Amino acid sequence: MFTYSVSVETGDQAFAGTLNYIYLTLVGDKRSSVRTLLDKSWLKRLERGTVISIDVHVEETLGELLLVKLEKEKTLINDQWYCRSISVTAPTGDCFEFPCYHWIADQQELALPEGRGRLPQDEKLSILKQYRHKELENRQKQFRWNEWKAGLPLSIDANGCSELPLDVQFDTAKSVDFSVNFLEGIRILGLNKLKSVFQSWKDFADFEKVFITIKNTVSEYLMENWTEDAVFGYQFLNGSNPVMIKKCRKLPDKFVVTQEMVEDSLDRGTTLQEELQAGNIYIADYEILEDVQPNDTDSSTRQYLAAPFCLFYKNSQNKIIPIAIQLSREATPGQKNTVFLPSDNHYDWLLAKMWVKSCDFNVHQLITHLLRTHLTSEVFAIAMFRQLSAVHPVYKLLIPHVRFTIAINTSARQTLINDTGVFNKANSTGGIGVLQVVHRAMKTLTYKSMCFPEAMKARDVHDQEDLPNYYYRDDGMLVWEAVKSFVSDVVEIYYSSDETVLEDEEIQAFVQDVHSSGMKNCPNSGEFPNMLRTREQLVEYLTVMIFTASAQHAAVNFGQFDWFAWVPNTPSTMRKPPPTEKGKVDMKYIMESLPDRGRSGWHLGALWSLSQFQDNELFLGEYPDKYFTEEPAIEAIKNFRKTLVDITKIIKKRNETLELPYWYLSPDRIPNSVAI
Numbered sequence: 261m262f263t264y265s266v267s268v269e270t271g272d273q274a275f276a277g278t279l280n281y282i283y284l285t286l287v288g289d290k291r292s293s294v295r296t297l298l299d300k301s302w303l304k305r306l307e308r309g310t311v312i313s314i315d316v317h318v319e320e321t322l323g324e325l326l327l328v329k330l331e332k333e334k335t336l337i338n339d340q341w342y343c344r345s346i347s348v349t350a351p352t353g354d355c356f357e358f359p360c361y362h363w364i365a366d367q368q369e370l371a372l373p374e375g376r377g378r379l380p381q382d383e384k385l386s387i388l389k390q391y392r393h394k395e396l397e398n399r400q401k402q403f404r405w406n407e408w409k410a411g412l413p414l415s416i417d418a419n420g421c422s423e424l425p426l427d428v429q430f431d432t433a434k435s436v437d438f439s440v441n442f443l444e445g446i447r448i449l450g451l452n453k454l455k456s457v458f459q460s461w462k463d464f465a466d467f468e469k470v471f472i473t474i475k476n477t478v479s480e481y482l483m484e485n486w487t488e489d490a491v492f493g494y495q496f497l498n499g500s501n502p503v504m505i506k507k508c509r510k511l512p513d514k515f516v517v518t519q520e521m522v523e524d525s526l527d528r529g530t531t532l533q534e535e536l537q538a539g540n541i542y543i544a545d546y547e548i549l550e551d552v553q554p555n556d557t558d559s560s561t562r563q564y565l566a567a568p569f570c571l572f573y574k575n576s577q578n579k580i581i582p583i584a585i586q587l588s589r590e591a592t593p594g595q596k597n598t599v600f601l602p603s604d605n606h607y608d609w610l611l612a613k614m615w616v617k618s619c620d621f622n623v624h625q626l627i628t629h630l631l632r633t634h635l636t637s638e639v640f641a642i643a644m645f646r647q648l649s650a651v652h653p654v655y656k657l658l659i660p661h662v663r664f665t666i667a668i669n670t671s672a673r674q675t676l677i678n679d680t681g682v683f684n685k686a687n688s689t690g691g692i693g694v695l696q697v698v699h700r701a702m703k704t705l706t707y708k709s710m711c712f713p714e715a716m717k718a719r720d721v722h723d724q725e726d727l728p729n730y731y732y733r734d735d736g737m738l739v740w741e742a743v744k745s746f747v748s749d750v751v752e753i754y755y756s757s758d759e760t761v762l763e764d765e766e767i768q769a770f771v772q773d774v775h776s777s778g779m780k781n782c783p784n785s786g787e788f789p790n791m792l793r794t795r796e797q798l799v800e801y802l803t804v805m806i807f808t809a810s811a812q813h814a815a816v817n818f819g820q821f822d823w824f825a826w827v828p829n830t831p832s833t834m835r836k837p838p839p840t841e842k843g844k845v846d847m848k849y850i851m852e853s854l855p856d857r858g859r860s861g862w863h864l865g866a867l868w869s870l871s872q873f874q875d876n877e878l879f880l881g882e883y884p885d886k887y888f889t890e891e892p893a894i895e896a897i898k899n900f901r902k903t904l905v906d907i908t909k910i911i912k913k914r915n916e917t918l919e920l921p922y923w924y925l926s927p928d929r930i931p932n933s934v935a936i
Contacts, residue, residue, distance in 0.1 A: 288322025
């Protein structure tokens with residue numbers, strides 16, 4: 261008689277335990293064990309957060325252990341069970357790990373392969389080939405593509421979170437009802453006490469009566485300094501939308517700024533043309549908003565949009581300051597495009613900057629944040645589940661970085677960006693504008709634009725000496741290289757050559773699914789690879805996916821309350837048209853332009869909710885679920901963590917010298933995945 265010692269770990273999340281019967285069968289390459297009941301104690305069967313051990317006795321050894329089969333049989337109550345992992349010690353003393361991290365529902369049978377990462381071409385036994393094929397066949401039935409709105413990246417085929425596969429649903433302790441969360445944010449911020457919510461504010465001091473109760477270093481700094489041009493410019497480098505500014509070598513045809521207009525702002529005593537040639541001029545161009553229909557979901561209040569140009573100058577103190585703003589692209593009959601300047605009336609210049617920031621906010625919400633982190637990450641996640649077996653090393657690498665992403669997007673489609681969602685309550689691009697903007701942005705969505713170094717070069721902002729104090733770029737490059745190095749280490753463990761990448765049918769199906777299905781509505785979908793030929797290409801592709809879901813999302817999400825909460829600095833909508841003449845603006849006009857009290861409340865509640873880290877957040881490099889069982893991969897994770905700790909120290913030391921610390925890309929503040 262031979263004995264196999266088996267340990268079974270149940271998850272510690274709510275309702276992870278079960279009262280149902282769970283049977284286990286060990287499968288070797290020679291024979292299988294008998295079907296064994298895990299726990300006969302009815303009242304304490306497989307409780308959450310526990311490990312139970314049993315001995316499985318066989319008359320002959322099973323050979324090399326290949327699989328553990330689990331079968332769930334309901335009793336009086338049919339519940340769910342979350343199995344974390346199973347380990348088996350053979351009579352020889354060898355230990356075999358079987359990672360699970362899977363919900364088992366109904367009377368489901370689940371086969372767990374031994375945990376070493378294996379490429380599909382590594383499988384030599386027919387039983388393991390059959391398992392992989394069946395696993396992916398079942399997943400493709402669960403994870404179906406759906407076109408939620410025409411022209412958008414495809415998403416999961418589910419009408420609500422309850423329809424999602426159990427393994428990608430939120431933990432029950434996590435509340436993701438956006439409406440409830442926003443209302444809670446409004447309550448916490450004291451905004452539920454506002455009276456006359458549809459009235460305009462009286463002046464900036466009126467905003468302060470509410471805002472002064474919010475303790476937030478950046479927001480409080482903005483409240484005191486937001487009218488300064490240097491603070492305005494700084495936000496385009498290190499605020500929540502640090503992706504719009506680019507070097508300007510030639511002025512756009514529709515931008516009618518002249519040398520005479522800006523000469524007083526050029527402190528080197530040179531001409532505008534000379535500064536353009538020297539590389540000291542930058543621009544933020546919101547062409548994508550041209551002719552977008554403003555939010556018309558509330559017939560009681562008209563809302564407005566613009567498509568401005570904003571010209572920046574890197575002055576002799578290396579500060580980025582705005583020197584010209586044009587809010588219109590076409591001359592109104594009888595009038596010319598008006599270019600607003602720092603030398604203008606205080607209120608004229610202030611309102612022009614507010615218009616730029618309002619447009620910037622709406623571009624951030626729909627493009628930088630929604631499209632380029634949430635929706636793209638969901639495409640990668642769905643394709644991963646559909647095409648990569650759980651024993652595939654790339655699945656093991658990616659699974660922490662898709663945690664809750666499908667669920668958060670499904671919830672957003674239910675309550676945030678749907679026709680009656682929270683987004684429409686406060687933002688000028690609500691209603692039909694959402695689809696108009698995202699459709700246009702799809703034309704600029706390319707694979708290379710998601711490669712962080714390439715994105716910096718495309719905007720010509722990659723040189724640290726040329727454009728100093730761009731902490732988003734500097735910290736982003738550190739994290740990008742760390743992720744790339746980690747991915748490279750893992751790829752080299754499992755792929756011995758470029759040929760092994762070409763031969764990997766699951767990886768090829770994965771990238772093909774992204775290309776042909778998830779991104780099929782992208783006019784540039786052809787620029788997303790439909791095949792990977794080398795290990796270098798595979799490393800870059802996986803780095804893009806991990807960086808987008810972790811670092812890029814963190815950079816554009818968790819500073820939203822910091823930089824957008826002071827409403828005059830970043831209005832979510834404007835209730836009067838952009839000015840076309842100078843000398844017509846006063847405080848009353850500005851207050852009538854800004855969001856009313858009600859929209860300001862929804863704006864602040866949303867920002868507060870979206871900027872919060874979640875309970876039990878897992879930050880970059882924190883992988884409590886041990887999908888990898890081999891020592892080289894475990895060592896690669898350790899090295900990755902060490903690198904991230906070193907980066908965190910570098911950023912912390914730099915931040916100690918800054919009046920406004922930039923921490924959004926500090927690894928200890930970067931969640932692994934898009935989960936809020």
